[in-house]
Amino acid sequence: MIGAGASFPYPLYSKMFAEYKNAAGVNVNYQSVGSGTGQKQITERTIDFGASDNAMDDEKLKAAPAAIAHIPMALGAVIATYNLPGVTEPLKLTGGVLADLYLGNIKTWNDPKLAELNPGVTLPGLPVTVVRRSDSSGTTAVFTDFLSKVSPDFKAKVGTGNSVNWLAGSAAKGNDGVAGMIKSTPGAIGYIEEAYAVQNKLAMAAIQNADGEFVTPTLEGVTAAAEASELPEDMRGTVTNAAGKTAYPLASYTYLLVYPEQNYGGRDKAQGERLQHLLQWMLTEGQQYHEPLHYAKLPETVRTRALDMVNKMTFDGQPMNVAQ
Structure with a gap:
């Protein structure tokens, strides 16, 4: 079987597969090639399943040759991570300040907005280097969705999507x-899935949530989210x-994208089965691999609904009624 898409769940999927x-x-x-490519390839029917951290919108679904189902598989955290020599405790960031960093409005780490949020922390005068994705990315969609919810300025100037027109940064x-x-870049800040920060021993900021709490x-x-x-x-x-x-504000589901009707493009029933x-296994036995790799298992109500969607594939x- 061949699947392609999101890099967000790649550490988990590597283990599960x-x-x-x-x-x-x-x-x-x-193939960890980004959510946008996963959406494109499942639409073109060149893979058995796609993977995406954000759902395909109505326009993309209408362009597909048949109905595509979104099967949630796991939950993860997008984190704001940074490289600040000498700063050892988690920085506090509001969504508005994070948006200002990505709009290019905050240019140095000792900016008063950052200092006000982090009293007692000696912030260096390093220039800010914001890092973003160069590929069409579900992680970008999650990050920009959050910033657009908390910053009208970001929503108006950048917006939300797998690929957006950034005003600042390196890709x-x-x-x-x-x-x-x-x-490798002192003064850098970027957004990645939590497992990648853990693997690389990168700092993780505490982000202010909708209730005003700063949470890592x-x-x-x-x-909770x-x-x-x-x-x-x-x-x-x-x-x-x-x-x-307690809700973490940059949480996200990650989906597998499949055709509920498997008789297409020369496929035979054995391929569909x-x-x-595989999907049944991932939603049952496969859920045990999530937490050790810093992903959350699906809430039971969501897992049950997802499994029901899979069991109704035809x-x-x-x-097909493959035995679980």
């Missing part, structure tokens, strides 16, 4: 590319800036 091969003897080749490909650029990313905070945010029937939704004192079985209009 290795374990699935051990359990089922099926090789899954997953790198993938979460790993952004992490590498931050690690935790599995509990990501889960999901539980405070109701997903619609088709599962397409965001959980950024969720209410709740293999995909259905081939030529008939249920």
Whole structure:
């Protein structure tokens, strides 16, 4: 099987697909190429499944040759990470200040807005280097969705999406590319999935949430954000800036994108059944691999709904009913 898309869940999917091969003897080749490319390739039907951290919008779904289902698989945190020599404690950042950094309005780390949020912290006079994604990215969509919710200025000038017209910064490909650029650039700040920050031993900022609390990313905070945010029937939704004192404001679902009807493009029933079985496994036994890799398991109500969507997949209009 071949899948492609988001780099956000790549550390998790690498583990899950290795374990699935051990359990089922099926090789899954997953290409970490960005959510935008995953959406494009599933639309073009060149892969078995796509992967994206943000849902496809109505316009993209209408352009697809058939209905595409969004199957949530995990929850994760997008974090603001930085390279500030001598600063050892987590910096506090509001969404508005984070937006100002990415708008180019804050140019040095000892800016009064940053100093006011971090009393007692000696901030260096280093120039700010904001780092962003060069590829079409679900992590970018999550980050810009949050900033657009908290900053009208950012919403008007940059907006939300997999790819946006940035006003400042340097670009790198993938979460790993952004992490590498931050690690090698004193004064840099960027946004990446939490697992990449942990792997690279990068600092993680405490972000102010909708209740005014400054929170660092935790599995509990990501889960709290999901539980405070109701997903619609088709599962397409965001959980950024969720209410709740413990909710982490830059939380996100990550999805697999599949065709519920598997009889297309010369596929045979066995291919559809293999995909259905993989998705069933990921939503059951596969959930055990999330937390050790800094992803949150799906809330039980969401997991049950997702599994029901998978179980209703068809081939030529008939249920496949692969045994779980």
